[in-house]
Amino acid sequence: MDDAELIREAARAREKAHAPYSGAMVGACVETGSGETYSACNVENASYGLTICAERAAIFAAVAAGHKRIGKVAISAQGLENPMPCGACLQVMREFAVERVLVDRGDDGIDSYDFTELLPRPFKL
Numbered sequence: 001m002d003d004a005e006l007i008r009e010a011a012r013a014r015e016k017a018h019a020p021y022s023g024a025m026v027g028a029c030v031e032t033g034s035g036e037t038y039s040a041c042n043v044e045n046a047s048y049g050l051t052i053c054a055e056r057a058a059i060f061a062a063v064a065a066g067h068k069r070i071g072k073v074a075i076s077a078q079g080l081e082n083p084m085p086c087g088a089c090l091q092v093m094r095e096f097a098v099e100r101v102l103v104d105r106g107d108d109g110i111d112s113y114d115f116t117e118l119l120p121r122p123f124k125l
């Protein structure tokens with residue numbers, strides 16, 4: 001899929017966000033190295049720490065379907081001033097070989113980041 005289509009899929013997933021506590025509605029769509037896509041949204045909980053971000057939910061869906069290499073992650077958010085993946089999601093992206101991160105900027109288009117810009121010195125074992 002091209003970048004605009006991946007962002008559209010992320011925006012579609014965002015509609016399902018469960019975010020009654022923060023009001024931040026986030027959707028993510030990941031594309032695997034072999035071209036399959038998986039989408040998810042953030043899911044919050046009354047016990048706040050149990051919340052999962054949209055990016056990790058989408059990556060885990062891809063992994064559960066058997067994928068270990070995820071080339072791209074597209075993110076679309078509402079209710080966040082400057083959406084960017086959090087540090088925890090970046091570490092998970094690193095585990096599964098994410099190379100590019102696309103962020104929906106609405107009328108300002110799509111920001112496209114090389115993963116190494118966002119997490120230049122990842123933790124590795």
Ligand code: THU
Pocket residue numbers: 019022024025026041042043044051052053054055084085086089
């Ligand atoms: N959130 C995401 O889903 N992805 C991000 O990249 C940043 C934050 C969610 C988690 C929580 O539900 C809400 O946004 C506010 O932190």
